[in-house]
Amino acid sequence: MFFDRYYRWHAVASWTWDAQDETCGICRMAFDGCCPDCKLPGDDCPLIWGACNHSFHLHCILKWVNSQTPQAHCPMCRREWQFKA
Amino acid sequence: METMSSSISSSPFDQNLGLLDSIGEEGIDEIIQSWKGFCSSTASLLNGNGDLSVGSEFVAHVHSLCKYGLDSLAKDHFLCALEETFERNGSSNFWQHFDAYSHVSARELENNQIQVAGIEQVLCKSLEEISLEKHYQEKCLLMLAHALQSHQESVLEGRPDSNVERVYLFSKYQLMVSSVLMTTLPRHFPEILHWYFKEKLEELSKIMSGDSEDSDECQDRDEMDLDEKSKLLRRSGEMEIDACYQSKKFSENNKLVKNIGKVVSDLRSLGFTSMTEDAYASAIFLLLKAKVHDLAGDDYRNSVLESIKEWIHDVPLQFLNALLSYLGDLVAYDRPSSGLKSPFASHPTAHSPGIDTSSQGIIRWKLRLEYFAYETLQDLRIAKLFEIIVDYPDSSPAIEDLKQCLEYTGQHSKLVDSFISALRYRLLTAGASTNDILHQYVSTIKALRTIDPAGVFLEAVGEPIRDYLRRRKDTIKCIVTLLTDGSGGNTNGSGNPGDSLLEELNRDEENQENIGPDDDRNIDDKQAWSNTESWEPDPVEADPQKGSRNGRKVDILGMIVGIIGSKDQLVNEYRVMLAEKLLNRTDYDIDAEIRTLELLKIHFGESSMQKCEIMLNDLIDSKRTNTNIKATMKMSQTGTEQVETAVSLDILDATIISTNFWPPIQEEALIVPGEVDELLSDYAKRYSEIKTPRKLLWKKNLGMVKLELEFEDRAVQFTVSPVHAAIIMQFQDQNSWTAKNLAAAVGLSVDALSRRMNFWISKGIIAETQKPDSHELTFSLVDGMVDSGKSGIGGGHCEELLLGEEDGDRSVASVEDQLRKEMTVYEKFILGMLTNFGSMALERIHNTLKMFCVADPAYDKSLQQLQSFLSGLVSEEKLELRDGMYLLKNNLNEK
Ligand SMILES: [Zn+2]
Ligand SMILES: [Zn+2]
Numbered sequence: 009m010f011f012d013r014y015y016r017w018h019a020v021a022s023w024t025w026d027a028q029d030e031t032c033g034i035c036r037m038a039f040d041g042c043c044p045d046c047k048l049p050g051d052d053c054p055l056i057w058g059a060c061n062h063s064f065h066l067h068c069i070l071k072w073v074n075s076q077t078p079q080a081h082c083p084m085c086r087r088e089w090q091f092k093a
Numbered sequence: 094m095e096t097m098s099s100s101i102s103s104s105p106f107d108q109n110l111g112l113l114d115s116i117g118e119e120g121i122d123e124i125i126q127s128w129k130g131f132c133s134s135t136a137s138l139l140n141g142n143g144d145l146s147v148g149s150e151f152v153a154h155v156h157s158l159c160k161y162g163l164d165s166l167a168k169d170h171f172l173c174a175l176e177e178t179f180e181r182n183g184s185s186n187f188w189q190h191f192d193a194y195s196h197v198s199a200r201e202l203e204n205n206q207i208q209v210a211g212i213e214q215v216l217c218k219s220l221e222e223i224s225l226e227k228h229y230q231e232k233c234l235l236m237l238a239h240a241l242q243s244h245q246e247s248v249l250e251g252r253p254d255s256n257v258e259r260v261y262l263f264s265k266y267q268l269m270v271s272s273v274l275m276t277t278l279p280r281h282f283p284e285i286l287h288w289y290f291k292e293k294l295e296e297l298s299k300i301m302s303g304d305s306e307d308s309d310e311c312q313d314r315d316e317m318d319l320d321e322k323s324k325l326l327r328r329s330g331e332m333e334i335d336a337c338y339q340s341k342k343f344s345e346n347n348k349l350v351k352n353i354g355k356v357v358s359d360l361r362s363l364g365f366t367s368m369t370e371d372a373y374a375s376a377i378f379l380l381l382k383a384k385v386h387d388l389a390g391d392d393y394r395n396s397v398l399e400s401i402k403e404w405i406h407d408v409p410l411q412f413l414n415a416l417l418s419y420l421g422d423l424v425a426y427d428r429p430s431s432g433l434k435s436p437f438a439s440h441p442t443a444h445s446p447g448i449d450t451s452s453q454g455i456i457r458w459k460l461r462l463e464y465f466a467y468e469t470l471q472d473l474r475i476a477k478l479f480e481i482i483v484d485y486p487d488s489s490p491a492i493e494d495l496k497q498c499l500e501y502t503g504q505h506s507k508l509v510d511s512f513i514s515a516l517r518y519r520l521l522t523a524g525a526s527t528n529d530i531l532h533q534y535v536s537t538i539k540a541l542r543t544i545d546p547a548g549v550f551l552e553a554v555g556e557p558i559r560d561y562l563r564r565r566k567d568t569i570k571c572i573v574t575l576l577t578d579g580s581g582g583n584t585n586g587s588g589n590p591g592d593s594l595l596e597e598l599n600r601d602e603e604n605q606e607n608i609g610p611d612d613d614r615n616i617d618d619k620q621a622w623s624n625t626e627s628w629e630p631d632p633v634e635a636d637p638q639k640g641s642r643n644g645r646k647v648d649i650l651g652m653i654v655g656i657i658g659s660k661d662q663l664v665n666e667y668r669v670m671l672a673e674k675l676l677n678r679t680d681y682d683i684d685a686e687i688r689t690l691e692l693l694k695i696h697f698g699e700s701s702m703q704k705c706e707i708m709l710n711d712l713i714d715s716k717r718t719n720t721n722i723k724a725t726m727k728m729s730q731t732g733t734e735q736v737e738t739a740v741s742l743d744i745l746d747a748t749i750i751s752t753n754f755w756p757p758i759q760e761e762a763l764i765v766p767g768e769v770d771e772l773l774s775d776y777a778k779r780y781s782e783i784k785t786p787r788k789l790l791w792k793k794n795l796g797m798v799k800l801e802l803e804f805e806d807r808a809v810q811f812t813v814s815p816v817h818a819a820i821i822m823q824f825q826d827q828n829s830w831t832a833k834n835l836a837a838a839v840g841l842s843v844d845a846l847s848r849r850m851n852f853w854i855s856k857g858i859i860a861e862t863q864k865p866d867s868h869e870l871t872f873s874l875v876d877g878m879v880d881s882g883k884s885g886i887g888g889g890h891c892e893e894l895l896l897g898e899e900d901g902d903r904s905v906a907s908v909e910d911q912l913r914k915e916m917t918v919y920e921k922f923i924l925g926m927l928t929n930f931g932s933m934a935l936e937r938i939h940n941t942l943k944m945f946c947v948a949d950p951a952y953d954k955s956l957q958q959l960q961s962f963l964s965g966l967v968s969e970e971k972l973e974l975r976d977g978m979y980l981l982k983n984n985l986n987e988k
């Protein structure tokens with residue numbers, strides 16, 4: 009028997025955010041899910057890291073930052089919130 | 094003396110005595126002479142065979158007797174003599190004609206046409222004979238009446254009521270004739286009448302149905318017959334056949350109707366009015382029944398109701414109309430003597446011409462016949478309703494007929510009872526597949542909603558099916574397939590082939606929307622859909638009118654969801670099946686699934702379908718990402734050194750899923766071939782570069798591999814799971830493997846390997862051997878031409894498809910598995926409950942769980958889910974189900 013070099017492999021993978029935590033500290037939803045305002049996970053509801061290295065749903069931290077004037081702090085470590093460069 | 098006689102002249106008898114007293118010897122002599130003369134002339138009149146020459150003598154004697162007031166004596170004597178003569182010459186002769194048939198049973202009559210023809214002749218002849226005799230006697234009686242009348246006229250100056258005497262005498266006579274005949278009636282006579290009418294009606298029916306070619310000929314012949322008969326009748330007296338009205342159609346069959354009419358009128362004049370009517374009525378109904386059976390048959394694709402009605406109008410009603418018109422005059426003549434009520438006797442106007450002379454009699458007949466036809470057709474259709482529904486929608490004309498019949502008879506309950514028992518007997522059996530039952534259920538709904546738009550009877554009929562389906566394990570799966578899958582299963586011919594039921598329902602709805610003017614319906618529907626979960630059938634007793642007035646229509650999807658109990662379960666099952674389907678794809682083509690999802694969203698709401706939507710979205714994203722990754726990697730490859738690996742990235746595609754929204758995935762460790770593993774790493778690396786900070790986690794056991802095995806003389810294509818592919822690819826460099834080594838090479842247990850190996854063995858690719866001295870299994874490649882007749886490998890090129898489920902390989906955990914996992918928490922609680930209470934019914938267990946398991950985790954399962962979990966415990970022999978009660982299994986053994 010010879011194997012034809014021709015074969016097609018259709019594989020299955022799952023994606024995950026390469027983050028320290030599994031859930032968003034603001035909305036308590038899984039990172040691999042999405043924030044309460046979104047319907048689709050992944051590209052449509054991305055994560056964002058702060059300078060303190062804590063990560064949140066982008067939509068969640070934006071709402072948080074907007075509500076915390078004049079200066080927002082990281083909901084997890086209370087340090088001044090700065091988006092990671 | 095005179096004062097005395099006048100004072101006691103209160104009774105005829107006294108009067109006579111008084112007269113006798115007042116007359117002398119001479120008078121007595123005259124009386125004796127007259128009496129003698131009267132008696133002898135009466136005798137010679139009655140026995141004289143039509144010789145009326147003694148008439149004047151007879152009249153003189155009557156006058157003489159009248160003179161002495163002996164008229165009643167004369168009348169009594171005359172009537173007695175008539176009775177004696179009638180018994181002797183009339184009735185006994187009459188019955189003698191039928192002696193030949195006294196031993197013929199009804200069954201023999203039915204089977205022997207010749208004898209029936211004989212009956213007709215005998216009946217006509219004997220009727221003619223006895224009628225002639227009766228006519229002659231009536232003429233004699235008339236003579237007496239005239240004699241009495243002329244005496245009265247001479248005595249009394251004024252005109253007495255000339256008819257009183259005659260009417261009295263004739264009614265006496267008629268009564269005598271009837272009672273003589275009735276008391277001597279042979280038992281089989283009504284049967285003979287019945288068969289006579291049956292025969293004649295069939296003849297008429299045949300003529301009406303068109304084969305009238307030879308009827309013209311015999312009509313001529315019979316016309317002559319008839320003429321002779323009427324001449325005979327005219328000669329003998331008053332019975333004259335007036336030209337009576339004949340319907341257009343029957344006018345050419347005049348003679349047949351006239352002959353029958355003659356028989357009927359003869360029979361009536363003998364006092365057999367109601368017996369005759371019974372006989373032709375039963376013959377008409379018999380014929381009608383046969384006609385309905387004949388027209389209806391087993392053909393459900395044509396409506397027959399109209400042709401039945403037409404036939405009723407054309408044959409029995411025309412016949413009755415002609416008959417009643419014919420009898421009309423005779424009825425009028427016969428009236429004083431016919432004390433019996435018949436539908437036409439009360440209509441002296443029946444002789445007025447015109448087929449549309451809708452006398453009450455004819456209308457009554459029409460209603461009776463139509464009701465009978467409706468009922469007969471209805472019973473016929475109800476008895477075959479199961480087949481009719483199997484044949485639906487081709488059989489919709491039969492359904493439409495049945496609807497009309499039921500509207501007329503109102504016997505819907507007959508339908509319900511009969512159909513339920515047919516279902517129990519023919520459908521709800523172990524041998525029927527769940528798919529077949531579901532298809533019949535859907536067809537039943539579709540068919541019966543025509544008859545019963547509000548779905549009231551449908552509820553009663555559907556309940557046993559739903560009950561039965563709830564006890565089957567594969568019901569939900571079959572329902573989901575039925576709803577969403579247009580490719581398979583839909584062999585019932587309903588709708589377009591390739592349409593899912595959901596598609597069909599949607600199309601129906603759109604069609605209705607185009608027709609229906611009310612805009613509220615949309616909202617109603619949405620309301621209805623959101624209520625599906627709490628959907629409950631209407632009570633059976635509900636008024637069907639009420640439902641339809643509310644605009645509620647039979648909701649097919651609701652009735653299907655009703656089998657399962659809740660739409661969530663249905664959606665959940667769909668999600669699992671969708672996941673299985675998507676993960677076994679070798680492409681990203683999901684157009685059909687997107688369409689289905691859109692339909693499901695319409696019916697079950699968007700939020701219910703959200704996870705499924707994300708799953709489909711994953712496929713769309715995967716396709717895009719897959720193209721993207723491959724394009725960028727090719728670019729980097731051509732840019733740098735030419736990779737020497739034998740396989741290029743072309744052979745790899747990937748589906749990347751958002752795990753959180755998919756049902757639990759079955760993961761299994763698997764070592765894929767090195768070259769594939771390298772490709773996977775490259776792919777994942779590239780993914781994290783593009784999608785940073787996201788990364789890929791391979792589920793190596795999932796997916797599909799298309800491969801081609803080339804032998805010396807043939808090539809075979811397979812589409813298999815990665816596990817199967819990894820196994821067979823190990824044989825590329827090594828023809829034979831021990832089970833242990835191969836298992837290690839692909840990272841499976843020996844058991845798991847052996848299970849998968851069965852597939853390759855069944856295809857004749859791999860052979861299994863066991864060394865005699867050890868227990869070690871060895872798998873070797875079967876090379877060369879082994880045409881062992883095993884399936885799949887013919888000559889040339891063919892493709893084998895292995896679906897995951899075939900040998901227990903599933904990509905996704907089944908709903909049952911998930912449920913079992915979730916329910917295990919409650920198992921201890923349930924066992925504890927049953928230890929305390931002994932035995933409990935399903936509902937009580939359900940309610941107790943709801944009451945006590947309020948947290949960690951709260952009990953939120955449906956009754957059906959609990960039932961399915963408990964039946965799992967029963968099959969594990971932990972519980973037992975007896976008479977609807979669950980109890981502990983070992984509880985029994987202890988006692
Ligand atoms: Zn969040
Ligand atoms: Zn979001």
Ligand SMILES: [Zn+2]
Nearest residue numbers: 060062082085
């Ligand atoms: Zn922080």
